[in-house]
Amino acid sequence: MASSETGPVTSHLGYRESIALLATYIGAKVFTSCPSQMVYLGSTSGWITNLVAAGTASLGVLAMYHFVSRFRGRSFQKCLEMTVGKAPGKVLGALYVLFLAGVEAISIREFASGFKVAILPETPLMAISFLSFAFLAWTASLGIEALGRFAALAFAPLGFLFLLILLVSGSTEFDLAQIYPLWGVGIRHTLAGGIPCASLYTEAFAFGIVFPYIRENAPGERLKVGLFSLWVAAAAMTAVIFTSTAVFTASVTAQTLFPVLQLARMFVVGAFLERVEAIFVAAWLFFAAVKSALGLSLGAILLADVLGVRRWKLFVFPVGLMVLTLSLLPRTLVDVFILQVTAFRSVGWIAAFVVPAILLVIAALRRVPDAGGTAKARRGQSPI
Amino acid sequence: MPPENLDTTGRGADNCMRKFRTSVRRWAAGLLAFLAPTLFAAGCWGRRELEDIAFIALLGLDAVRDEEGRPLPAAEAGIEMTAGVALPRLIAQVAGAGRGGGTEGGGGGQMPMVILGVVAPNMTAGANALDESPDRVLSVTHLQALLVGEDLARQGLEDVLDQVLRYRNFRHTIPIAITEGRARDFIESFSTSVESAPWTYVRKLVVLTADGRVSASLHVHDLLVSHASKSSDAALVLLRTHKEMMPSQQQGAAGRRGAGAGGQQGGWAGQQRSSAVIVGTAAFRDARMVGKLDVMESIHMLMLRGDLKRALVSYPIRPGGGVISDSSRVVTAQAQDAGAEGEGTSSGVGGEAGAGVGERPPRPGSGMESQVGIEWEGAKIKKKVEVEGADGCGGSAAPKVRIVVEARVQGSITEVPKWVDVGTKEGIRELERVVAEDVRSRMEMVIAKAQTELEGADLFAFGDAVRRKFKTWGEWEAFDWPERFREAVVEVNVEVKLARPGLTVRNVWGLKQAARRLLWKPDAPTSPVRR
Numbered sequence: 001m002a003s004s005e006t007g008p009v010t011s012h013l014g015y016r017e018s019i020a021l022l023a024t025y026i027g028a029k030v031f032t033s034c035p036s037q038m039v040y041l042g043s044t045s046g047w048i049t050n051l052v053a054a055g056t057a058s059l060g061v062l063a064m065y066h067f068v069s070r071f072r073g074r075s076f077q078k079c080l081e082m083t084v085g086k087a088p089g090k091v092l093g094a095l096y097v098l099f100l101a102g103v104e105a106i107s108i109r110e111f112a113s114g115f116k117v118a119i120l121p122e123t124p125l126m127a128i129s130f131l132s133f134a135f136l137a138w139t140a141s142l143g144i145e146a147l148g149r150f151a152a153l154a155f156a157p158l159g160f161l162f163l164l165i166l167l168v169s170g171s172t173e174f175d176l177a178q179i180y181p182l183w184g185v186g187i188r189h190t191l192a193g194g195i196p197c198a199s200l201y202t203e204a205f206a207f208g209i210v211f212p213y214i215r216e217n218a219p220g221e222r223l224k225v226g227l228f229s230l231w232v233a234a235a236a237m238t239a240v241i242f243t244s245t246a247v248f249t250a251s252v253t254a255q256t257l258f259p260v261l262q263l264a265r266m267f268v269v270g271a272f273l274e275r276v277e278a279i280f281v282a283a284w285l286f287f288a289a290v291k292s293a294l295g296l297s298l299g300a301i302l303l304a305d306v307l308g309v310r311r312w313k314l315f316v317f318p319v320g321l322m323v324l325t326l327s328l329l330p331r332t333l334v335d336v337f338i339l340q341v342t343a344f345r346s347v348g349w350i351a352a353f354v355v356p357a358i359l360l361v362i363a364a365l366r367r368v369p370d371a372g373g374t375a376k377a378r379r380g381q382s383p384i
Numbered sequence: 385m386p387p388e389n390l391d392t393t394g395r396g397a398d399n400c401m402r403k404f405r406t407s408v409r410r411w412a413a414g415l416l417a418f419l420a421p422t423l424f425a426a427g428c429w430g431r432r433e434l435e436d437i438a439f440i441a442l443l444g445l446d447a448v449r450d451e452e453g454r455p456l457p458a459a460e461a462g463i464e465m466t467a468g469v470a471l472p473r474l475i476a477q478v479a480g481a482g483r484g485g486g487t488e489g490g491g492g493g494q495m496p497m498v499i500l501g502v503v504a505p506n507m508t509a510g511a512n513a514l515d516e517s518p519d520r521v522l523s524v525t526h527l528q529a530l531l532v533g534e535d536l537a538r539q540g541l542e543d544v545l546d547q548v549l550r551y552r553n554f555r556h557t558i559p560i561a562i563t564e565g566r567a568r569d570f571i572e573s574f575s576t577s578v579e580s581a582p583w584t585y586v587r588k589l590v591v592l593t594a595d596g597r598v599s600a601s602l603h604v605h606d607l608l609v610s611h612a613s614k615s616s617d618a619a620l621v622l623l624r625t626h627k628e629m630m631p632s633q634q635q636g637a638a639g640r641r642g643a644g645a646g647g648q649q650g651g652w653a654g655q656q657r658s659s660a661v662i663v664g665t666a667a668f669r670d671a672r673m674v675g676k677l678d679v680m681e682s683i684h685m686l687m688l689r690g691d692l693k694r695a696l697v698s699y700p701i702r703p704g705g706g707v708i709s710d711s712s713r714v715v716t717a718q719a720q721d722a723g724a725e726g727e728g729t730s731s732g733v734g735g736e737a738g739a740g741v742g743e744r745p746p747r748p749g750s751g752m753e754s755q756v757g758i759e760w761e762g763a764k765i766k767k768k769v770e771v772e773g774a775d776g777c778g779g780s781a782a783p784k785v786r787i788v789v790e791a792r793v794q795g796s797i798t799e800v801p802k803w804v805d806v807g808t809k810e811g812i813r814e815l816e817r818v819v820a821e822d823v824r825s826r827m828e829m830v831i832a833k834a835q836t837e838l839e840g841a842d843l844f845a846f847g848d849a850v851r852r853k854f855k856t857w858g859e860w861e862a863f864d865w866p867e868r869f870r871e872a873v874v875e876v877n878v879e880v881k882l883a884r885p886g887l888t889v890r891n892v893w894g895l896k897q898a899a900r901r902l903l904w905k906p907d908a909p910t911s912p913v914r915r
């Protein structure tokens with residue numbers, strides 16, 4: 001269902017599907033180097049930093065909810081245009097398309113590189129990327145609802161599998177002493193530094209775009225979707241950071257590109273059950289596929305709205321090509337890691353959470369869309 | 385006339401079937417979604433068949449030696465790599481011969497392993513050089529144990545092991561051990577009649593001997609963590625070969641291994657083979673080997689770490705009670721290296737393990753005629769840490785660290801001399817006191833050894849308790865625990881609980897005397913440790 005030009009979007013996504021879809025989208029990065037980045041920034045208190053970051057992102061989700069809910073089911077782009085005006089709104093929307101593409105590009109590059117490093121070492125990166133792209137473009141074109149149902153179907157078993165691997169891998173070498181000193185880089189740095197680390201949850205921004213697609217059976221249910229999915233992802237991320245720090249130490253985790261993969265490689269039960277990465281790959285692929293497909297869909301939807309085209313599926317291929325190109329720009333995986341830590345992740349939270357909060361304030365001050373409704377009412381037209 | 389509430393339309397059954405079909409479809413879709421991605425994992429680019437790969441089962445690393453046999457720095461001379469490549473074709477033959485009553489080297493007289501060696505600047509170059517030798521591509525994906533020669537270990541393993549930690553085909557879970565002498569000599573000379581594959585024996589010796597474990601650091605991962613945490617140091621299993629006699633009827637070890645065994649038929653003379661034994665642990669600090677602990681020291685080191693699971697240990701006791709062990713009796717493996725081969729061991733750990741090191745069996749007339757055998761079943765350790773003289777973060781005055789270790793060790797009695805009476809409450813208590821004193825003494829000695837001889841290697845993970853006193857990582861690093869540990873005051877309190885006397889109470893050989901005491905001399909002195 002494409003977003004309408006002016007009217008509300010028809011809601012098809014159920015409560016469970018929405019949570020599974022968004023939690024997968026936000027939490028998929030747990031398989032990449034994101035846990036390492038958090039430990040890199042927070043040392044032994046990386047898991048606390050992560051909780052602070054998730055708390056900050058929650059405020060962002062709250063702001064986003066109040067912003068988009070003012071417009072009663074209109075698309076995110078329409079909300080932008082009604083708040084700041086049509087032309088600035090389109091510019092802002094285009095910037096958000098680029099932002100989403102950048103986020104997706106980094107994720108796809110990390111997933112593809114991780115796949116090459118750990119699973120198919122002799123397969124060219126280009127082959128992995130193009131195959132992924134073709135698969136994702138097809139998946140994205142199925143639409144958000146299909147993705148939501150697929151996510152709801154596989155999220156629980158694969159999430160359980162993921163936790164099982166994590167627990168078993170962690171239990172053999174788990175050493176709580178490695179969590180100390182508890183405040184890692186210091187209390188002030190942990191708490192204050194955790195706020196920009198909300199960039200780790202940049203993907204929670206997608207809640208604003210998916211919002212009109214979520215069916216609301218009870219008041220406040222959409223807000224629950226936003227917060228619950230965020231905290232499911234945050235819990236998974238915290239578990240990985242905590243376990244990885246306790247198993248590998250903070251120093252080693254901070255330099256490990258794929259901590260979850262390393263944890264899976266530690267999986268040994270007795271002396272006979274080991275080397276279970278093949279099963280782990282299933283979870284990895286599922287999360288990567290759903291995340292990337294949803295990212296493409298959202299980018300295409302937003303771009304279609306910016307350009308005022310109803311058939312957003314036309315833009316899946318162009319957006320996908322843009323993401324693929326961007327993903328191949330960094331020369332090495334280390335470049336991607338540094339880019340994330342130093343550049344993208346340090347400002348991502350502003351785009352994802354601060355701007356929607358500012359938009360909320362502007363909308364409140366300008367009383368949109370209520371002000372428009374009142375004006376129309378005065379002119380004898382029906383309100384929105 | 386059917387009841388009113390009976391559904392005669394069949395709609396209920398239809399609904400039920402529909403729900404069932406939906407449920408089945410969902411499960412099928414879920415299963416497909418779960419399995420489909422694994423298809424990607426099965427595909428590969430530049431695939432290799434199993435028959436095209438040769439698996440390295442044992443990998444040895446050594447320092448290169450000059451003409452006079454002195455080890456050269458690895459940074460200048462490179463390293464010597466020795467690969468024991470598995471020959472699967474021969475494993476079945478050897479195993480079959482074993483079942484038929486044969487011993488090592490059966491199955492046509494060949495061991496199922498070919499040994500390749502090369503000197504190279506680093507492991508990557510070595511792997512490349514090794515790979516040129518055989519027809520198949522060498523792979524370390526199924527490496528069973530990594531053995532490092534003592535000389536190289538003493539130079540430090542930071543650079544050497546980087547590939548092990550970085551390269552995807554290596555795993556953190558690879559067992560690692562240090563060999564006395566060269567790893568190459570160890571791989572070439574040892575043999576086993578217990579396992580059909582020699583690498584399995586080494587792996588089990590290092591990792592799977594949980595009941596007779598002498599070290600908590602068994603894998604590459606443990607070395608990595610101890611190095612990175614800055615709060616504890618690793619003690620890796622120390623191996624060496626041990627020559628032992630075997631009957632010539634079971635002439636085995638044809639080929640490479642049997643070559644040195646001689647070929648006499650009948651009797652035992654001249655039939656020797658080298659078995660692999662654990663002789664203790666190699667202590668590390670900053671990924672560099674700094675010394676050795678014998679088996680007894682290692683067991684008490686494990687007790688102090690709280691990692692002791694089970695151990696069979698003998699403690700010498702003298703009539704009248706009291707502790708025999710003193711610092712003069714704690715000898716390092718090096719000191720005993722020369723003449724200890726073939727002699728008994730006081731530890732009893734791991735059967736042949738410990739042969740030649742540790743304390744020798746007491747001899748008659750030496751004043752320590754008897755030993756009490758105890759099976760330790762675990763140790764609970766509480767560590768109380770006080771950081772004095774500073775704010776705990778390395779201020780102007782060097783802080784003093786005081787650690788109080790409360791050790792509760794539980795075990796069962798496996799053997800007592802007949803003059804030790806464990807049939808009374810007082811007897812058990814007295815024996816517990818005597819053993820506790822001995823254990824405490826040994827613990828203190830191994831701590832003192834770590835602080836001095838082993839360059840302050842914290843093999844006991846005391847640092848894990850100390851780091852909890854700090855709020856930030858920066859404070860902890862500034863505190864410089866490895867240096868503080870050298871000056872730390874460690875007080876050890878040991879409580880021994882010998883919960884079970886085994887399947888009998890008194891020594892059966894002393895029953896007569898005990899009965900006489902019980903029946904005819906009820907007022908005899910109750911000291912349990914007496915003649």
